[in-house]
Amino acid sequence: MVCLALTIGWFLYRAGDDATEILARNALMEVMGRVGQAIDRQTLSARESLNIVAPPPIPPVNPGDKPAALPFPQDHKQLEERLWLANSLFSDPSYVYFGGADGSFLGIKQESANVFMYSIREPEGKDYVYYLRGPGTEMKLTAVQDYEPRKRPWYIQTVASGRETWSSVYADFRQKFLGINLSKPVFDTEGTFLGVANSSIGLSQLTTFLQQLPLSPNGVAFIAELKGDMVATSLNEVLHEIKGNAGEVVRLNAQQSKSPLVQQAFDEVQKYMAEHHLVPGQLVMLGARSEGSKIEVAVRLHHDEAGLDWLAISAAPRSDFLGSVTGGVYQTLLLGLVAVCLTFVIGFVLLRWVLRDIRKLTLAAKSIGNGSPFPALNIDRDDEIGQLALSFQEMERNLRTDRLTNVLNRDSLIAQIEFRRRNSSEANPLHFAMLFIDLDRFKAVNDEYGHDEGDRVLVVIAERLQHALRHDDSVARFGGDEFVVYLHGVTDADVARSIADKIRHAVNRPIEGRDGNQYTVDASVGVSLYPEDGLDVETLLRMADSRMFDQKRLHRMLSV
Template identity: 80%
Template sequence: MPFIFLMVCLVLTIGWFLYRAGDDATEVLARNALTEVMGRVSQAILRQTMGARETLNVVAPQPVPPAESGQLPAHLPFPKTRKELEDRLWLANSLFDEPSYVYFGGADGSFVGIKQEQPTVFMYSVREPGQKNFVYYLRGPGTEMKLVAIQDYEPRKRPWYVQAVQQGRETWSPVYIDYRVKNIVGINLSKPIFDADGTLLGVANSSIGLQQLSTLLHQVPLSAHGVAFVTELQGDVVATSLDEPIYAADQPGQEPQRLNARRSKSPMVQQAFDEVRRHLDAYGAEPDKLVLLGARSEGSKIEVAFRLHRDPAGLEWLAISTAPRSDFLGSVTSGVYQTLILGLLAVCLTFVIGFLLLRWVLRDIRKLTLAAKSIGNGSPFPALNIDRNDEIGQLAQSFVEMERNLRTDRLTNVLNRDSLIAQIDFRRRNSSQANPLQFALLFIDLDRFKAVNDEYGHDEGDKVLIAIAERLQHSLRHDDSVARFGGDEFVVYLHGVTDMEVARSIADKIRHAVNKPIEGRDGQSYTVDASVGVSLYPDDGLDVETLLRVADSRMFDQKRLHRILAV
């Protein structure tokens, strides 16, 4: 009897350790999956909001930084004629893939606006001071115009104009319902324009729909029951991966109201938002920092990840992703259950066999747990050395595949955004005063790549991206790294580079490498260029997000200069 009691205790101990190890591994798997989802969602938010800002910078460019220290920035004059203003509006409207409504209201009551309704159909609105607003349809710059409406319209009384003048800076409007497109919301970014002496010339505005954001949330690789959504701070939904209307009327005949996360039909959305709000109320949040939380929804454990997106123009959005742990439990529990059965059989044989089996199982599960955590914190992935044909062996192989998928871009086989950031953070954590970390970041955006994509197709565009990634890798040292940040953007990490001139020299070398012709289909040859922005650690910032913003801003300054010189 004592021996049987001892065997039962051993079995229970085995089961408890297996459950804890499996639960830990499942938590790490769920959080790593949410981290990947959040990276894609955040990139989509930055792309859309940056699109609105850059269209306004085309209408009224920021001062060009001086080429040498001690010189003053170069201010580009605002257009003095309507023809010059129209040229900039056409350029701003065609700068990004997603159509937007770009317009300018003058301090004298004039108005000019261009909006792409369809790929070859544009709306053109114009108003002279004190007159009616005339609305035309045309097929492009310089084509025949067809008058479709005459309106009473005073731009200086519109909320976007009044708000921008009162704030005296770039200002986001509240998210509004776009009644013309089913279940889509939009947002405006207004920018007051001043003359060199500070006189108000008017207000430029970029009005964008948020349809691309909703489309991306439906395409991100969520787990079976996972949900991703974006809300304003008070919970009004901006975009969601669920097939749930963003706005609807409570009763027939009533005005449609925005969906609030707390009134969502999904209990997980409600619980996830409540957990995020409790965390913000208790601890606050650092903008652009990814936060991972655990919670329960209807009795089951869920994992929640969120990031606060905030900018000086007043944007405050919460990107939230949530998934139940049970979505990731199957592959882990199958190995646990099988091992438990083997433990029971081992108990029937001998105490020694059971003890050895316990050590064998815990060793492999512990390896999987440590490997999963290394994926999350950016540390080097340890060798698993698990040579098994059961579910645990399959899970080990899945970990190796997951590590490769999470850390590399599937198309170009270079690092992805989150992996590069994680590796830099890992190096920062392991640096010291005796061995300080110093590096430079290069933010690279390809010029003329969109023309290849549009004329020859996405397959040829992918060939160009693969070739560019290979050239970037061949241009770097062993300790340097290159990552694709999405689309035609790359970031290069230069280890130990502390001098801006050295970094710019490397950037010029990279640009020359990128600029070489690339062989394409049917004997075609493609040539792309690159705009490169440089930032230094720690001179330009003490965290990766700040360094990326600085390099990104300098890249856009260079891109704008390229466009101006090309005109």
């Protein structure tokens, strides 16, 4: 009887420990999904602002033809219009400018909501700096300075690389925050080098986002460069200091953080990177011990061809999630011991009953992590395990669906596709199409009528997308005004494009808004097929995203 009681206790302990580990990892997965979306939004805004200033060539319709290059503005007035438009993409302070190969310079910097700095330099002349409140407002001259753009590091670095290039993270001395530049060489339609376009963005918004994340009581999330210099953190820490009369910038390193959990998490990531290759975009889960307690660490490398290499890291002690499991486990252990003391038979029955429910919770938690269908728990109890079962069902809804539109979120759709790929075989091959949808004219609704009306539009669009699909298809919101549709069993590109046209017509119908207003948005849709266009989800998304941008550029050209 004593051995049986110890066995019960051991199995209950292991089941509780496994459930706690899975809860901690699933919570970190949700956090990492949100952090990844924030990084993508921040970097994409810089790239899109440069595409407004100097649009990339339009891919040819016929194979073998040359891409169609869009002409670059030949005078300051046209270039200024593009700079104002590029600046409108940002809600926080930003700087968009162009340095010409002839020494000319034109830049517009947003320093606050209604304060802009306008800087202009003629070839081989002085640089004149003005302040104004917006396009067409009165300009006040504030400085005349010697400024040679061709000698600046961003210009020299971009000319040397010959492609889009991220700068190192730097400290903005006036605004007192960290920032980063994305530079792009500009050529005319004949291929002659004209100069360098640059977009400077502040990174303080990333720290604000991390500090607002729903982390566990002792959890942390931070973004760092490969050597550990911090970019953003969920903690209240100063990320850089200016020291000495020379103004030397000293960055906070993860190993110097005041949080032992941050130091431990970065040490675990470094150990992993010393032995394994960290694949960009892949989420890696690590377990470790910190002063005797178990912690969970999640890391994802964000990399692009322009030279960006950031580590997004989140960590949490398992003890943060222990309270939701141990109460039910300890109570059940006590019931098991009492049952063993009464009779062997009653104890054995209770043992099977207890382990069955906890095993259901463990399997349910694993299904959330690997994207498989969520099993029916059928747990009808009033104790902590019953409450935990309800929590699992609520967590499944929160992890897999977008809270605003009630469709799938990015990580959930990817997990479900990966689950179907793992379960496919030669006898039962998997075929599907993927549609990447970006809403056109949606920003105008947000700007003119407010974010509440913009949210109303997103909810209606999500409902229309769901109604336009079959039972086996899925739709997910990827963030902002982007959606992705999974079309199960579609093997023909023409079929996928016809469905895309159907979706576009559904989106294009007027939407009833507040006070009798009607909103009309459009959609640009890119299509990719599995396995013809790629064997993994990220490749398919990039292909569909690229084709979507091709369609968006075509829409813009046709609307001009």
